[in-house]
Amino acid sequence: xxxxxxxxxxxxxxxxxxxxxxxxxxxxxxxxxxxxxxxxxxxxxxxxxxxxxxxxxxxxxxxxxxxxxxxxxxxxxxxxxxxxxxxxxxxxxxxxxxxxxxxxxxxxxxxxxxxxxxxxxxxxxxxxxxxxxxxxxxxxxxxxxxxxxxxxxxxxxxxxxxxxxxxxxxxxxxxxxxxxxxxxxxxxxxxxxxxxxxxxxxxxxxxxxxxxxxxxxxxxxxxxxxxxxxxxxxxxxxxxxxxxxxxxxxxxxxxxxxxxxxxxxxxxxxxxxxxxxxxxxxxxxxxxxxxxxxxxxxxxxxxxxxxxxxxxxxxxxxxxxxxxxxxxxxxxxxxxxxxxxxxxxxxxxxxxxxxxxxxxxxxxxxxxxxxxxxxxxxxxxxxxxxxxxxxxxxxxxxxxxxxxxxxxxxxxxxxxxxxxxxxxxxxxxxxxxxxxxxxxxx
Numbered sequence: 001x002x003x004x005x006x007x008x009x010x011x012x013x014x015x016x017x018x019x020x021x022x023x024x025x026x027x028x029x030x031x032x033x034x035x036x037x038x039x040x041x042x043x044x045x046x047x048x049x050x051x052x053x054x055x056x057x058x059x060x061x062x063x064x065x066x067x068x069x070x071x072x073x074x075x076x077x078x079x080x081x082x083x084x085x086x087x088x089x090x091x092x093x094x095x096x097x098x099x100x101x102x103x104x105x106x107x108x109x110x111x112x113x114x115x116x117x118x119x120x121x122x123x124x125x126x127x128x129x130x131x132x133x134x135x136x137x138x139x140x141x142x143x144x145x146x147x148x149x150x151x152x153x154x155x156x157x158x159x160x161x162x163x164x165x166x167x168x169x170x171x172x173x174x175x176x177x178x179x180x181x182x183x184x185x186x187x188x189x190x191x192x193x194x195x196x197x198x199x200x201x202x203x204x205x206x207x208x209x210x211x212x213x214x215x216x217x218x219x220x221x222x223x224x225x226x227x228x229x230x231x232x233x234x235x236x237x238x239x240x241x242x243x244x245x246x247x248x249x250x251x252x253x254x255x256x257x258x259x260x261x262x263x264x265x266x267x268x269x270x271x272x273x274x275x276x277x278x279x280x281x282x283x284x285x286x287x288x289x290x291x292x293x294x295x296x297x298x299x300x301x302x303x304x305x306x307x308x309x310x311x312x313x314x315x316x317x318x319x320x321x322x323x324x325x326x327x328x329x330x331x332x333x334x335x336x337x338x339x340x341x342x343x344x345x346x347x348x349x350x351x352x353x354x355x356x357x358x359x360x361x362x363x364x365x366x367x368x369x370x371x372x373x374x375x376x377x378x379x380x381x382x383x384x385x386x387x388x389x390x391x392x393x394x395x396x397x398x399x400x401x402x403x404x405x406x407x408x409x410x411x412x413x414x415x416x417x418x419x420x421x422x423x424x425x426x427x428x429x430x431x432x433x434x435x436x437x438x439x440x441x442x
Contacts, residue, residue, distance in 0.1 A: 012073040019044060048074075055081070103127075112136075112197035114146065121146050121159055124192065133197050135175040146195070150174055159185065159193075170204060180204040215268035218261045225261060229254045263393040266323065267376065270400040276317040280431055283313050283346055283356075286322060290344055294329045301338040307345040310354050313431045316405045324401035327394035328358040328421045336362035336418070352427035359420040365413040373411065374399040398423075405429060 023040030027033030051074045058081070066082065069075070106113050112130035114123060122143050123136065130136045134150060141149050147156040153174060158165050165185045173179035180201045186194040232251050237244035287306050294304045314321065332342045340361040349355050365373065369380045377392040395409075402409055402423055413419035 009073050009076075015072070016044060110199070112195075114195040114197075116146050116159075116193045116195055118187070118191050118193055123149065130197070133173055133175065133179070133181060133199060135173075153183075155183070158183075170200065211268055211271055214264055215272075218264040218268065221257075221261050222265075225254065225258050229258060260393070263397065267393055267397055267400065270320070270397065270404065273404060276320060276404050278315050279318060281314040281316050281318045281321055282433075283310070284308060284433070286318070286325065287344060287346060289322065290325055290329050293326055294333055294342060294344070297330055297333045298342070302333065302336055303341045305341070305343050307343065307347075309345065309347045311433055312346075312348065312354055313433050314354065314405075314425060315429050315431050317401075320401045320404065324398040324423065325356060325358075327398050328423075331394055331421075332358050332360035332362065332419075336360045340418075348430075349424065352430065354425045354430050355422050356425075357420055357422040359418065361418040364415040364417055365411070365419055366415055367413075370411055370413065374409065 019040055020037065023037050024033055027036030030036060055074075055077065106127040107129075109127060110129055112133040113127045114130050114134070114136070115125040116122070117124050123141055123146050125142070126134075126136050126138070131138075136149060147159065151174065153168075153171055155168075158168060167185075168181075168183040171181050171183055173181050178201070179199065182198045182200045184196045184198075186196065188194050229251070232247065232254055235243075235247055237247050240247075287308055291304060291306050294302075298304060329342070329344065336342060341359075342361075343357075343359040345357050345359070347355050347357070365380055369378075372378050373380065374395045376396040379392055398421075399409055405425065407423055407425045407429065410422040410424060411419065412422075
């Protein structure tokens with residue numbers, strides 16, 4: 001107990017003792033000591049209850065009060081309550097100041113920020129940028145359903161995903177269809193979510209310009225490359241033995257350049273597509289074709305095996321899926337030394353989907369490179385890639401094809417022990433294989 005409070009406590013006890021002693025003395029004089037002492041005690045209790053009533057009234061009134069002068073225990077209690085009240089008010093002022101500062105910061109942001117109630121998906125608060133980018137108005141849209149206010153944006157299903165919601169990277173603004181937005185949902189608490197919308201119109205235009213440039217340049221390079229390659233084919237190394245090495249190298253580089261142009265055109269076409277015309281993809285003949293391609297590319301330098309343990313077909317684009325799977329198989333052949341093994345397998349997963357995997361016993365990929373191997377032109381080893389004839393676009397094509405099929409690529413690799421590339425397809429992409437579609441893969 002602090003010294004001041006202890007002093008007030010003992011002073012109050014002393015005053016009580018004096019009152020009772022005086023009452024006892026008066027009772028003795030009057031000949032009724034017990035009665036007078038009892039009346040004095042009741043008076044003391046009544047007085048203390050009166051002081052307690054005053055404290056309760058001050059607490060419930062939520063008004064400022066000045067502590068009464070004096071040094072008794074009730075005066076000390078008044079002083080402590082007054083001090084606590086002042087500290088609480090100061091703390092409240094600081095919190096309000098911080099809240100206003102955070103709101104000012106949020107209002108100054110160029111990105112739209114919307115606080116959403118998790119359970120009801122209603123708008124709790126939004127900043128000024130949300131009006132310009134999302135068309136929200138204050139106070140009309142406060143406590144309104146977010147999905148209704150952001151029409152025609154398809155956000156209802158997106159919001160239902162909650163913490164697992166993937167960012168919407170290119171969505172039209174409800175205010176202006178030419179305004180492109182990137183939407184991200186942040187579950188920062190159990191009860192509230194944060195919706196952040198960013199204007200990516202300029203980035204979208206730049207990306208479209210890049211795609212158009214790559215597609216146009218690749219298309220224009222096709223004709224001269226075809227002419228050059230045709231004339232090189234017409235030259236007979238037997239007529240000029242000294243030119244044979246140079247002609248062979250020129251033909252090889254011409255073919256590599258042609259393949260690079262074709263891959264760039266394929267990638268540009270995939271990037272321009274938002275969806276594919278789906279059909280039933282028969283996986284038994286697809287696996288047989290992949291095996292023939294692997295054997296033709298390997299020239300008996302590797303042991304190639306096929307395992308069809310799933311017994312299902314896929315729903316998607318046969319052409320695009322073959323392009324993706326063929327890229328994985330050709331990469332496995334290119335980067336596996338002679339005498340190695342290549343295993344191509346199709347199996348079911350625990351969620352009812354299907355997984356096509358290509359496993360090799362090649363050089364392997366260091367862990368530091370794994371996050372970037374699907375980037376276009378990214379090479380783990382530049383010299384090895386050039387020797388193998390790769391364009392650096394194969395895995396980028398695989399990633400885009402799988403994305404159009406709502407699938408994803410998983411890579412497991414260990415240096416010196418090989419790699420496994422697995423294409424995961426959801427249950428919605430799996431179809432039961434018909435009896436007539438059963439193939440025998442030797």
